[in-house]
Amino acid sequence: QQEEDEITDLKVLVDAVNEANERLGIPEQHSPWLPALPDSVELDALPAPQGAGPLPPAPYGIEDLPAQQARRTVAIDFADFGHLIVGGAPRSGRSQMLRTIAASLARTHSIADLHLFGIDCGNGALNALTRLPHCGAVVSRNQTERAVRLIGRLKQELGRRQELLAADGFADIAEQRAAASDPEQKLPYTVVLLDRWEGWLPTLGEINHGDLTDEIYGLLREGASVGIHLVITGDRSVLTGRISTLTEDKFAFRLPDRSDFSMISLNARNIPEDIEPGRMFRAESGLETQIAVLTDDLSGAAQAAAVAAIGEAATERDAAVPRSLRPFRVDVLPSRLGFEEAWEMRDVQAQEGSKLWALVGVGGDELMGFGPDLADGIPAFIIGGPAKSGRSTVLKSMALTYLQQGVRLVIAAPRPSPMRDLAGREGVLQVFTEDDIDEDEVHDLLKQASPDEPIAVLVDDAEMLTNCDAGDEFKAIARRGAERGWALVLAGDEEEVASGFSGWQVEAKKARRGVALSPQDPSAGDLIGIRLNRSSVGDQVQPGKGLLHLGDSEPFAVTTPLA
Incomplete structure (x- = not known):
């Protein structure tokens, strides 16, 4: 009853402020009482996000700001983006988030500016990303040799970029790209998408007594400044332990145990009882975000087809980009050949x-x-x-x-x-x-x-x-x-x-x-x-x-x- 009384008082106050603004000629910027976030929203329906860097931000969801009675588009803006870790229960929207992010990045950026790589430790949801020309490889957890090659190449690229920036006195990739007079000299941003951390740990994560896991940690520690960014999803295990300390940007979808929200500094009592798929909560602030989908048909096949369509358009758009500016490949070894x-x-x-x-x-x-x-x-x-x-x-x-x-x-x-x-x-x-x-x-x-x-x-x-x-x-x-x-x-x-x-x-x-x-x-x-x-x-x-x-x-x- 006390909460209902406070809401009523707040409504009266907001209505009074809006009436005063109207008398003073101040236009109303948004409705004072927004309805709840929709259960799904298409990527094309998101308002254009505002970016601070030279590259446009790539939207992937919409965020509710109750204190401001407003909403804003959530996007990956390389001007301030580091890494992103998201935990959640199965079928809560983790894989769809990665597909949406990859498709939005590919639609927003040229191949010369962005390279993508996927590590799929789940059921193959990231395989659709191979249709994007920005994608150098999607490696599954049973492709041990290929995963070693991919992580090794990323580690080499990290070292190469660090040496290049140090030689020219640049603090980060943004300074290098701003100083490069020739577009072909600009380092591309590299985004690595890893689906299901809980599938990584007992498989690829155990190779050579955890060497690949240590290299993932190294990329998290040092990669963002040179333009190598990771987006990792998983169950509660991704929100705890060593990996959770390597980035501040964390979210949680629905979790099996509501008390697990405390791992991202949220009080379970402030989290709704029923959480729709695709709805996640930001660490510490608890702001709700609805992940966008690529088409109104929510089936996996339809979302994969939408990724392919974006890939075809990007391939045509970037047809003139030379091979030297495209992502390195990590091809699958044939099983047999003549x-x-x-x-x-x-x-x-x-x-x-x-x-x-x-x-x-x-x-x-x-x-x-x-x-x-x-x-x-x-x-x-x-x-x-x-x-x-x-x-x-x-x-x-x-x-x-x-x-x-x-x-x-x-x-x-x-x-x-x-x-x-x-x-x-x-x-x-x-x-x-x-x-x-x-x-x-x-x-x-x-x-x-x-x-x-x-x-x-x-x-x-x-x-x-x-x-x-x-x-x-x-x-x-x-x-x-x-x-x-x-x-x-x-x-x-x-x-x-x-x-x-x-x-x-x-x-x-x-x-x-x-x-x-x-x-x-x-x-x-x-x-x-x-x-x-x-x-x-x-x-x-x-x-x-x-x-x-x-x-x-x-x-x-x-x-x-x-x-």
Whole structure:
């Protein structure tokens, strides 16, 4: 009864103020008694927000201001935006908020000014963002390798931007963009959308004992000043713990336990009993905000279609933006592909520069065919892996590459192998099938080589030939092959090949180049010159999946082609 009396008194006071304003000729700015916020509001119906920066703000909702008897559009304005953390129960509007924010940003800003990335640890609601030309990647929680690549690229970009700003004496990205005379020199704002923190923590968040989670925290601490912003949704776990201390801008949708609103400094007694989907409350002030939807049809399919429509319009609008100003990509590795398909994706410049370049697999953030150039450095390469991991297939892919480029081959296959099928092919000088190889025969074959007409020796199941008679000839290839037009590629079991302290295989290992297929033990990294941690090994053997190292200390995942 006391609250009702206070409301009545307030109404009388407001009516008196409005009457006085009318007599003085002061126009009424808004209705003194606004109805409740609507259960849904379309993005197109939001009033244009007022921005303080050079870029227009991107609206995503409407906020109720009861003390002023007014409403205002809530928008992301990079003039003062840092990060945003939003907690809520399932089906409270978390994923829709991320879709609305992404679509509004894409509609408002050019690709040259804004890049988007998504991490979907839920049911795939963010997949629709791939239709936006601003979006470099949407990674799901079961794409471990791809998530590592994305977070790694973001971390590199953070460091690059920090160095760039420090070198020119800029305090933040706003100063850099204001000072840049050439539009192509302006750093773009990067927004990372992470859906369902509770899905991140037990999956991607556990990789390498929480390394990716630590890197997310690093982006939250240091990213905003250089233009890398995060919007993270989750259940109550996102509103508590370490992550909640890294930004002040927090909201909460409906929570299963009303007492959880205390985590954003709100009294549960001041929160309505029934909270509609899409309605959230700002930390500390408790202001209500209704998230906008993209179309009046609230189904997920309709909202995804609206995102696609915005993406088509943005693609047409920004068609002239050069590739250098577009977001970096983090492509999905194909599960399997054929040799011809992989050959079309090869690095043409690397392949044309040397006859001893060979295709191993397809990988990288922007999918491309990669392989070693054995005319450079120690001319040796190791293919290691457990049984049924695809070692012989990789060796055959390299053989087909060499044959297409006019490289002659000497093949050793002491066990049944696809490499034996190459016997009789033009350019194949000899196929050895015994478990020992005569040194003189190999010596006579290698005498035919020259830098212009190289010969590659390809050995399958190399662990069977560790002590073969031709070992000294193979060792000579690893030591002096570069100037004589020789190259050596060996494939074998990761636990046995190149073992011990001496021999021709140990000499080949000094090249520190190779591919580890489905590694089962950290020691497999020694074969190719890298260090593997335990979280990178021991998974189920997947034929054609491996880590390629080309000697630059930056291994990356590849899919090897079927040959």
